[in-house]
């Protein structure tokens with residue numbers, strides 16, 4: 001409930017910020033030859049520029065601001081807002097051109113119009129590239145690191161040209177109050193970028209970690225243990241995640257997100273279970289103990305601690321999706337929690353079930369049932385096989401399951417299927433929580 005209230009307050013705050021510059025337009029009379037559609041177009045332009053500014057705040061990973069939702073939800077919000085923003089930016093000149101077709105060259109031949117008009121066109125073009133590169137990054141095969149760096153440059157460019165467009169035309173920004181407001185917005189964007197890209201990474205330098213253990217797990221995965229060096233680390237809720245960089249300065253934008261797999265309260269020690277999947281993760285197994293690391297966290301809202309009142313919990317892991325779930329199960333074990341827990345894991349073969357010995361031990365000790373579902377089971381396998389189905393959930397989830405809270409982490413098709421099956425078993429959507437290991 002507290003989180004919903006916070007969420008409502010933040011949403012109201014967002015709308016107030018986006019609409020404030022539109023309201024400020026009312027202070028300035030419409031120029032001769034303007035009219036209703038002119039005002040609409042200007043209002044959209046100003047709203048779009050404020051939305052651009054807020055996009056920087058959304059992705060700045062301010063812990064207090066993201067806590068009510070979880071940073072993954074914020075990133076999704078950022079993505080959808082970007083689409084809305086692009087539509088608004090496109091409508092802004094479209095209205096003007098429909099009113100007065102002689103303005104078309106501003107888009108078709110921007111080099112023939114004044115600088116302040118062409119600056120708007122450049123901003124629009126940068127925004128188009130920015131959104132297209134993000135929406136189709138995987139299809140375009142843009143490596144994540146390259147995308148991330150160009151995303152920053154393109155977004156700064158789009159905002160800079162939008163400001164030149166607005167200040168160049170200057171009609172609506174002449175009154176000192178409005179001009180001051182826009183300067184404040186512009187300086188805030190720069191301050192956020194400086195804070196996120198330089199000051200926060202510099203602060204992380206003062207709180208380094210050391211890799212103390214790297215041990216192999218099944219299915220090309222590794223448990224990586226890091227301990228804080230000369231500080232207490234941070235508190236976290238089981239199931240949350242952190243950004244990890246190993247042997248590289250946090251200034252280099254080289255951090256990757258990983259769920260924390262360990263339980264909290266171990267003197268700042270944090271464990272990750274990392275699967276080999278690409279440039280960074282393929283090298284994780286060769287990291288030597290003693291290597292310097294940096295951990296920025298905690299983030300996310302995928303945690304049993306956000307739903308402590310549940311009479312029991314169901315967990316569903318696809319592959320390495322076990323990582324945040326094992327953190328929650330280990331934590332409940334340490335707390336001596338006796339509520340019923342059921343864990344479903346989906347893997348291709350028996351050899352590729354990470355942490356399965358530990359899961360056996362936990363099953364002995366706790367009120368926990370583990371159901372391994374194997375795509376290709378061995379001949380003598382007596383357990384479940386194939387994909388996790390509705391019937392399997394029905395078979396293994398105990399009485400009272402409708403009131404349980406469920407935590408699902410795995411590939412999208414699996415998450416969607418589990419949501420559907422749980423819905424069919426009468427579980428409310430508010431009791432189902434998901435984590436996707438894929439932000440962009």
Ligand SMILES: Cc1cc2nc3c(=O)[nH]c(=O)nc-3n(C[C@H](O)[C@H](O)[C@H](O)COP(=O)(O)OP(=O)(O)OC[C@H]3O[C@@H](n4cnc5c(N)ncnc54)[C@H](O)[C@@H]3O)c2cc1C
Nearest residue numbers: 144255256257258259273274275278279280281323437438
């Ligand atoms: C919230 C969250 C929790 C995660 N937890 C785990 C975990 O516990 N264990 C685990 O093995 N994996 C986890 N992942 C996935 C992990 O972040 C990626 O597998 C890893 O970053 C891949 O990097 P790479 O350089 O090896 O591969 P690449 O080939 O460079 O990247 C593969 C894909 O991973 C994603 N990715 C890469 N770098 C980043 C980055 N810096 N930020 C965001 N996404 C990135 C991109 O979608 C990319 O296409 C998690 C991801 C998220 C978003």
